[in-house]
Amino acid sequence: xKALVVDDSRAMRMILGQALKKLGFEVSEAGNGREALERLxxxxxxxxxxxxxxxxxxxxxxxxxxVRANPAYAGLRLIMVTTETEVGQVREALEAGADEYVxxxxxxxxxxxxxALVGASPH
Numbered sequence: 001x002k003a004l005v006v007d008d009s010r011a012m013r014m015i016l017g018q019a020l021k022k023l024g025f026e027v028s029e030a031g032n033g034r035e036a037l038e039r040l041x042x043x044x045x046x047x048x049x050x051x052x053x054x055x056x057x058x059x060x061x062x063x064x065x066x067v068r069a070n071p072a073y074a075g076l077r078l079i080m081v082t083t084e085t086e087v088g089q090v091r092e093a094l095e096a097g098a099d100e101y102v103x104x105x106x107x108x109x110x111x112x113x114x115x116a117l118v119g120a121s122p123h
Contacts, residue, residue: 001120002026002043006036006063007052007081012104016050016081019108023115033058037066046076048120050102053082053093061096068097077118081106 003025005016010031017027028043030036032055040046049067053060060080067073080093081102090101099118102111115121 001048002028002046003120004028004030004036004039004043004046004049006030006033006049006055006060008032008055009052012052012081016111019111020050022108023112023121032056033060033063033066036063040067040073040076048077048079048115048118050079050081051098053080053084053089061093064093064096064098077120079114079118081111 003020005013005027007013008031013029017029020027028039030039034057036049051060051063060082064078067076067078077099078097079100079102080098081104083104085103093101100114102114
């Protein structure tokens with residue numbers, strides 16, 4: 001299974017990427033929403049994208065809306081991975097089309113649980 005990690009923090013991309021690789025994912029990365037859309041256009045059917053909220057150029061919420069507006073990505077599971085914990089923001093992300101929400105900091109187990117919840121677990 002393929003996963004796309006979208007975060008402007010190189011360190012967070014590395015942390016998420018390593019966790020996903022341990023779970024059996026093939027991982028691609030993008031530094032912001034605009035880059036993620038470009039990467040999605042070249043990736044062969046990724047099953048999940050882990051998306052940060054606060055990024056330059058195009059934030060995570062804008063990316064979720066753009067992905068959900070494109071029928072080509074109908075099967076892509078979207079998980080917001082962010083420090084934004086306000087209930088209104090969680091609701092806004094879910095209403096925009098995010099499938100799940102992971103709060104930073106997170107444990108590998110919490111990430112694995114969320115992946116399983118959205119049906120994007122390679123095992």
